[in-house]
Amino acid sequence: MAGCPYLALKQGSPADIKARPDITPEHPLTLYTSPLCPYAHRIHLALLECNIAHTLIEIDLENPRPEWYLELNAEGKVPVMKVGDGECVLRESLLILEFLADLVPGVGILRGSAVERAQARLFVDVFGKEVIAPYYTLFTHPSRAPQIATQILTALKTKISPLLAKHLSTSSGIGIGPFFNAAMYPTYVEYALTPFILRLKVMEANNLIEGLVINSETAGHEFAGWCAVLMGREGVRKSFEVRRVVERMVKKLEEGRAKEAEEGVAR
Ligand SMILES: N[C@@H](CCC(=O)N[C@@H](CS)C(=O)NCC(=O)O)C(=O)O
Numbered sequence: 001m002a003g004c005p006y007l008a009l010k011q012g013s014p015a016d017i018k019a020r021p022d023i024t025p026e027h028p029l030t031l032y033t034s035p036l037c038p039y040a041h042r043i044h045l046a047l048l049e050c051n052i053a054h055t056l057i058e059i060d061l062e063n064p065r066p067e068w069y070l071e072l073n074a075e076g077k078v079p080v081m082k083v084g085d086g087e088c089v090l091r092e093s094l095l096i097l098e099f100l101a102d103l104v105p106g107v108g109i110l111r112g113s114a115v116e117r118a119q120a121r122l123f124v125d126v127f128g129k130e131v132i133a134p135y136y137t138l139f140t141h142p143s144r145a146p147q148i149a150t151q152i153l154t155a156l157k158t159k160i161s162p163l164l165a166k167h168l169s170t171s172s173g174i175g176i177g178p179f180f181n182a183a184m185y186p187t188y189v190e191y192a193l194t195p196f197i198l199r200l201k202v203m204e205a206n207n208l209i210e211g212l213v214i215n216s217e218t219a220g221h222e223f224a225g226w227c228a229v230l231m232g233r234e235g236v237r238k239s240f241e242v243r244r245v246v247e248r249m250v251k252k253l254e255e256g257r258a259k260e261a262e263e264g265v266a267r
Pocket residue numbers: 036037038039040061076077078079091092093094
């Protein structure tokens with residue numbers, strides 16, 4: 001797969017993950033997930049990067065959910081995190097990330113002052129509106145893919161990259177890491193957004209979307225540099241099943257094209 005970001009993984013530091021102590025929470029954590037779901041991926045990535053002990057249970061998204069799963073989450077969606085024997089059953093990926101941040105505060109998932117934490121949440125919100133929302137329209141409106149790709153790249157370059165530039169260092173200048181708010185390890189922001197950045201990179205690497213080329217020139221220097229650091233993480237590689245995700249994307253794009261053809265949408 002020429003151009004796939006995974007070819008560049010060796011530039012990362014696989015030792016990073018092991019360098020962090022293993023964490024065994026007081027109550028066992030079970031993540032109901034699917035490698036096809038970017039929202040579930042947020043949680044799997046955080047668990048791996050933080051070395052938090054957990055059990056993974058894959059839910060088949062291609063078929064109706066079994067009754068026992070609907071009892072856990074009536075919406076039938078992933079991710080779901082069961083804490084202990086089920087005294088707490090959580091859904092909504094960002095809420096689960098917040099839970100992990102509270103569960104292991106020393107790890108610094110949500111770190112810094114109240115202002116810095118608010119800025120992290122705000123950044124995720126901005127990225128959601130500017131990038132994740134149009135990302136999904138690629139599948140529903142594939143005939144408009146080149147225009148949507150331009151919209152995403154423009155948002156990355158003119159909004160996300162400048163905002164990121166402000167937050168890759170701290171105002172005090174104390175932080176020295178390459179992550180949000182100058183953290184040494186990925187944070188809430190990286191866990192929330194990497195699954196979507198990866199999917200855009202995979203679309204690019206497999207030429208799935210015309211005009212989607214992500215580099216310093218097209219998406220901004222800070223964003224491109226941050227991406228390269230993220231792609232180099234061992235936890236990112238371990239939590240991502242490239243082949244299955246690409247197959248799912250191809251299928252979803254074909255379904256989108258068929259639907260548009262049925263509706264008589266001309267490119
Ligand atoms: N807002 C939710 C979104 C979760 C979501 O949409 N999950 C999708 C997979 S990516 C799902 O489970 N869909 C199954 C279905 O709708 O049947 C979150 O952040 O956790």
